[in-house]
Amino acid sequence: MARRRQQKYSVLTSVLVLAVLAVLTVFGTRPRTEPVSRPAAQSAPAGAQSSQKDAKPRETQIYYLDVGQGDSELIRLKTGENILIDAGTPETAKELADYIENLGVKKIDYLIATHPHADHIGGMAQIVSRFPIGKIYMPRIPDSQIPTTETYEKLLTAIDQKGLKITAGRAGVTVLDSGEEKLEILAPNSAKYGGLNSYSVVTLLTIGEKRFLFTGDAESDSEKEMTAKGYDLRCDVLKCGHHGSSTSTSAAFLKAARPVAAVISCGVDNDYGHPDKEVVARLQKAGVAIYRTDRQKTILAECDGKTISFTAGLKSVIQ
């Protein structure tokens, strides 16, 4: 009896060992890691090409993102680095980070907060938390004018929590220069202004022969300083200051910039009446092609250093 039971056990043991071996064989021959399908590819905004994922774009890409009544521009350099100028409003913080992630962006190498108003830094705390960040540029503002808003505090906390530092954005600073692509700061030129808008960090992106100017909400006082300082303000594409408001894109500044195209970032039927009719008329009179995020949603400019091509009507960040 004992012997038969022992035989029974040894048969059972053999069956078990074989079963275990079979299981090990099955799993052993499987690839250890299965190819992970990238959700980004499925939800990429219209117009986004598969070549944008991970790889360096063949041309410099400038996205004028439709964030409603706010500002946000993403620049994807040929070096594979990314620049984000402003980050829209707090209401679309998650949507903006998702959008940028879906474009295949892994890191924001240069983050520029033109000035600490909620329609420019609203989504920035989320960007800082979700992406690895290289350098952060912000204008230096006198203590008496530093805002105490929750949005600004949240951004400072996010920067602090990641142990990041803020570099003062002021005229004369070269943010990057790879030879083919260059980003320089043209304003602010003063230590003190009447309002926060004019502290806006104004940047000039040069790609070969082409030039893109990003003015934040810089008003005519800052524009006047830039022309007075003798900066070469000529550009091919001008991101109009202060959402096309009458405070910016003054006749003198426009004459100095002489853009071929202008981008106005503003919300549909916004409460501020942006863009100002006179500014639009001034641009039209100067023969400047106007792109508006309230009408054409996200606008993409692609530049190879010699030519610029525009794609309007890309997916909006706001839903």
Ligand SMILES: [Zn+2]
């Ligand atoms: Zn603004």
